[in-house]
Amino acid sequence: MTPDDRLAAIHARIASAARTARRDPADVTLIAVSKTQPVEAIRPLLALGHRDFGENRVQEAQDKWPVLREKFPDARLHLVGQLQSNKAADAVAIADAIHSVDRSSLVTALARAMDAADRRPALFVQVNIGEEPQKGGCAIADLPALLAEARAADLPVGGLMCVPPAAVEPAPYFALLARIARDAGLPALSMGMSDDVEQAVTLGATHVRVGSALFGARA
Numbered sequence: 001m002t003p004d005d006r007l008a009a010i011h012a013r014i015a016s017a018a019r020t021a022r023r024d025p026a027d028v029t030l031i032a033v034s035k036t037q038p039v040e041a042i043r044p045l046l047a048l049g050h051r052d053f054g055e056n057r058v059q060e061a062q063d064k065w066p067v068l069r070e071k072f073p074d075a076r077l078h079l080v081g082q083l084q085s086n087k088a089a090d091a092v093a094i095a096d097a098i099h100s101v102d103r104s105s106l107v108t109a110l111a112r113a114m115d116a117a118d119r120r121p122a123l124f125v126q127v128n129i130g131e132e133p134q135k136g137g138c139a140i141a142d143l144p145a146l147l148a149e150a151r152a153a154d155l156p157v158g159g160l161m162c163v164p165p166a167a168v169e170p171a172p173y174f175a176l177l178a179r180i181a182r183d184a185g186l187p188a189l190s191m192g193m194s195d196d197v198e199q200a201v202t203l204g205a206t207h208v209r210v211g212s213a214l215f216g217a218r219a
């Protein structure tokens with residue numbers, strides 16, 4: 001399949017799931033997760049008019065995106081990977097959105113970096129929705145305190161993000177994240193990847209993060 005076909009296929013999956021849920025597909029942002037992909041693999045999607053991309057490492061984003069943005073200055077970059085506090089300033093400088101805010105020290109570092117740079121990427125708090133010890137994300141029980149801290153620091157938190165446990169049905173986890181976000185008054189939901197876009201959109205995803213279904217398997 002060409003990049004064109006792949007992009008059309010994902011948009012069709014989003015549209016079909018949105019129809020089922022009586023949602024407007026335009027309310028779902030497709031983030032093309034281009035981690036590990038070379039710029040040559042990203043350019044065709046930019047040329048087709050796609051604008052939202054995701055990277056999981058700040059260093060890799062710094063290597064790839066300045067050159068891509070020369071020709072496509074309106075591309076939007078979403079950081080979706082775990083972020084070290086000492087990379088907060090670099091993340092704020094390059095990202096339009098950060099999906100992995102998950103702890104107090106990072107809230108502090110991002111607040112300082114945003115004030116210093118006078119730049120405010122949209123933020124999502126990542127929730128460890130399956131309570132998996134090895135995974136990033138804030139524990140569900142710790143979320144209210146973290147959100148309060150982010151609001152006190154005037155951080156633009158707009159939603160929640162999750163990566164559900166692998167190899168089990170994700171829908172209950174998406175539904176749980178949606179309920180937690182609603183209770184917290186947060187409108188955005190970053191959930192759903194290549195294999196579960198439909199479930200995520202049906203359950204209210206506003207941002208889906210799709211890598212392999214768009215670019216092919218990662219090396």
Ligand SMILES: *Cc1c(COP(=O)(O)O)cnc(C)c1O
Binds near residue numbers: 033081193194210
């Ligand atoms: C890699 C990655 C994705 C994309 O995963 P695919 O299964 O390739 O679609 C989405 N979200 C995060 C946080 C990722 O690291």
